[in-house]
Amino acid sequence: MSKEQEQVLCINRKRLPQSWVSRRTVLPMHFYTFADTCTKAGFSFVRRGIAEEDRQKKQIIPYILLQTADGSMTAAYNRQGSEKRLHELWSIGIGGHINPEDTAMETDSFKNILETGMQRELDEELIQRVTGDPIEFIGIISEDITPVGSVHMGAVFLIRTQTPEGYLPGDELHRFTWHATQTLCQLDLELWSELALELTNSLNPAL
Template identity: 60%
Template sequence: MNHQEKVLCIKRELLPAPWVQKKSVLNIDKNLFLQTCDQAGFEFKARGIIETDPSFKQIIPYIIIQTADRELTAAYLRNGSEQRLHDLWSIGIGGHINLKDCQTPSSFEQVLTTGMTRELDEELIKRPDNECPNFCGIINEEETPVGSVHLGAVFTLKTCDPDRFSPGPELMDFTWKRTETLAQLNLELWSRLALELIA
């Protein structure tokens, strides 16, 4: 983890209370989400400080890749910079949005979109150019140290050609799983919440 990296966050007290409950799984309109985050006033703070400060929520795009018929979902074993999630299966691709994703002046939507695109490009060596993520809602949990300082913005990316996706080194054991069998994996909590959201 780069402790000096400045990452996108919002003060918890400025977010709607239903978003930051012990367990929040909310289908909300994309425009409402973007407008609320814009009005709350997002900022960038050193990751090393706010990783242990639950008074801020780091906003994380969490992209689930599925076949168009939803029969298959991409999954991988955690092996990235977040040590606390290692050896858990995940269905979410994404990560912190940082200062380099922000052009001044910039709306929350611009920052989120730029950061999400960068994350996909970093995690996937190859992916179709014409398939874009669609916003589904938000997830939050306060049961784990990771969850207490992050808020997930969940997107789905539906593909007609799963063979055109090639994972980078951080997506260890990247594989397509039958969606109906995902619950049998040792999934990270966010993946379980995301599955509930998109069900």
């Protein structure tokens, strides 16, 4: 199936809180609040070729960060994947679109669909990971500044690990390396990574 024919999870932006879809959104949030609001807003799978051109829809993307347990180091990679508009930028977020394959049954909850898609993305992007490390939902990011951002919303998850060497990248995570979190701003980061860093810093103001 081509990228344009792929079915992706979307929510009508008019049914989301205005604070979620501002020009530049960084909101710490509990997972229950996010999932409950999205459920009430209503979600559907839309052909990606259509969704990418429709600013009235927000495609929901799990965006997963890897950090050491103390938050001092963060994994980053250089984008070389299918989204050519992000090529050569650095990213700290692993993730991608949620598809119908992440739905076990038609009655699956938004929460279950998102968690299934998030786990699938980790399995696809990493050839090895520490399965015992907790995965925490920390909030959402969104922006209407770039063409990519205007049609997507990031559901940000954070993995904190005592064993960063236990994470090995697949081919899509080009030049995957661990960086001092404080020096990430020296990289040419995609905007979503800047927003995600702002979100994590709000949880760890000392870093």
